Amino acid sequence: MKNFNLEKAGWLFMRGSGAVLIVLIFTHLSVNLLSDGGVKAIDFAFVAGKLANPFWQWFDVTLLWLALIHGANGMRTVINDYVLREKFRKGLLVALVASTALLIVMGTLVVFTLDPCPVGSPAELLPSFCPVA
Numbered sequence: 001m002k003n004f005n006l007e008k009a010g011w012l013f014m015r016g017s018g019a020v021l022i023v024l025i026f027t028h029l030s031v032n033l034l035s036d037g038g039v040k041a042i043d044f045a046f047v048a049g050k051l052a053n054p055f056w057q058w059f060d061v062t063l064l065w066l067a068l069i070h071g072a073n074g075m076r077t078v079i080n081d082y083v084l085r086e087k088f089r090k091g092l093l094v095a096l097v098a099s100t101a102l103l104i105v106m107g108t109l110v111v112f113t114l115d116p117c118p119v120g121s122p123a124e125l126l127p128s129f130c131p132v133a
């Protein structure tokens with residue numbers, strides 16, 4: 001990997017992920033906002049029902065990772081361009097990497113571990129596939 005160029009890889013990633021994000025975000029918005037009932041239909045049952053489906057789990061995780069890495073890489077460029085004091089620049093980059101990693105880990109955990117049928121919850125708040133207590 002002698003000729004690997006990190007800045008070039010980042011430049012290509014921003015163009016590729018940007019194109020994919022347009023498709024993912026508009027699908028996300030239309031499924032959540034244009035389905036029956038519109039934004040008013042978004043409640044626990046709606047979200048838990050979606051996240052019980054492996055297709056939407058992988059869709060959401062792809063959107064989460066791409067949006068966060070795309071946003072963080074863009075922010076890295078802004079920090080490198082505008083922050084002149086070396087120590088402050090390094091500190092901001094560390095904070096950026098830490099907050100991005102934390103959000104990726106927490107978001108991924110939510111998507112794959114959310115319990116759609118929490119015990120003891122009123123049946124009318126849960127997705128229709130939950131067993132009635």
Ligand code: HEM
Binds near residue numbers: 039110
């Ligand atoms: C009016 C605008 C929006 C609404 C009403 C909305 C609604 C929702 C809802 C209901 C969920 C949970 C269920 C699901 O997966 O669909 C969700 C999750 C998510 N949304 Fe949105 N969204 C909006 C805009 C956006 C935008 C612009 C992005 C990205 C740039 C985005 C990224 C995500 C991600 C990554 C998740 C999964 C989060 C996780 O649990 O880790 N959303 N959104």
